[in-house]
Amino acid sequence: MNFLHTLTGSFAQPAAENPTVAMIEAAYRHHGLEWRYVNCEVAPEHLAAAVRGARAMGWAGFNCSLPHKLTVIEHLDGLAPSAQIIGAVNTVVMRDGLWIGENTDGQGFVEALLGVCTIEGQRVMLFGAGGAARAVAVELALAGAAHITVVNRSRPRGQELAELVNTRTGATAEYAHWHPAMPIPPGTGIVINATAIGLNPKVDDQLDLDWTTLRPGTVVADAIPNPPRTHLIRTAEIQGCTVLDGLGMLVNQGAIAIRLWTGVDADRGVMRLELARVLGL
Numbered sequence: 001m002n003f004l005h006t007l008t009g010s011f012a013q014p015a016a017e018n019p020t021v022a023m024i025e026a027a028y029r030h031h032g033l034e035w036r037y038v039n040c041e042v043a044p045e046h047l048a049a050a051v052r053g054a055r056a057m058g059w060a061g062f063n064c065s066l067p068h069k070l071t072v073i074e075h076l077d078g079l080a081p082s083a084q085i086i087g088a089v090n091t092v093v094m095r096d097g098l099w100i101g102e103n104t105d106g107q108g109f110v111e112a113l114l115g116v117c118t119i120e121g122q123r124v125m126l127f128g129a130g131g132a133a134r135a136v137a138v139e140l141a142l143a144g145a146a147h148i149t150v151v152n153r154s155r156p157r158g159q160e161l162a163e164l165v166n167t168r169t170g171a172t173a174e175y176a177h178w179h180p181a182m183p184i185p186p187g188t189g190i191v192i193n194a195t196a197i198g199l200n201p202k203v204d205d206q207l208d209l210d211w212t213t214l215r216p217g218t219v220v221a222d223a224i225p226n227p228p229r230t231h232l233i234r235t236a237e238i239q240g241c242t243v244l245d246g247l248g249m250l251v252n253q254g255a256i257a258i259r260l261w262t263g264v265d266a267d268r269g270v271m272r273l274e275l276a277r278v279l280g281l
């Protein structure tokens, strides 16, 4: 008998609506792991104490969500290469007594994307320049994407992301300001929504695109996990595009975190089913 389970969890504020705990614990149960995942509400002024507390209690690692993805870095001992480029951490792993920051958001996205297309040499149109978009852009570039057009509502953030890709990866990038009825340029292989548009409860919000320029065969991916069938996904499907919803990214980033913590390659199907169940999808 072992009554001492290995602890992992999440530090965020707010924390109550984050379904990650259900998905991760379903994987732990499925794989017979004596591990637990504790969803913790941590205010910014308590983050340092929470990280020290996790070390004191022997946690194997933790996730960080808003608003801690940037500020947690000062409490860590090192960063994985892609987290360093992205400049944000969503997963922390205890390795040889050191807290190492990783970013599994973009890796989870790339893993899902590779299930439907190749990335090498592709031209990508990426909507958004926030935390998710940064992670997605960097991992796409590291996975061999040729060119990324970053489209964003506010110019400085979009320009900064294009600059990051140009200076820190082998891909090229440009910023295109988001104007009404934005067209998708010919030759674009992958279109991605990494903005908050379409997220529950504003489920009817739409990207301001010229929908006639969405060509059949284009891969269209949405980072929005809830609801998974966003306006973008539904419209792209009607136009004959290959679609990828945000649930896959959410499941994969969790599965990659589990692998980093436990060494076990978690069953994505089990995790996706549990997520869909708790979200009522």
Ligand code: NDP
Residues within 6 Å of the ligand: 105, 108, 127, 128, 129, 130, 131, 132, 133, 152, 153, 154, 157, 194, 195, 196, 197, 199, 223, 224, 225, 246, 247, 249, 250, 251, 253
């Ligand atoms: P941020 O707040 O860092 O960035 C939000 C982005 O959305 C910015 O580019 C912002 O533009 C843009 N945006 C928001 N509202 C609008 C609007 N009305 N019109 C145009 N642009 C808008 O958030 P994150 O990057 O962390 O998250 C973005 C989305 O990605 C979230 O909805 C989240 O659910 C999803 N996500 C999904 C994950 C998954 O695993 N599936 C993982 C992480 C995030 P601006 O810069 O102009 O403000």
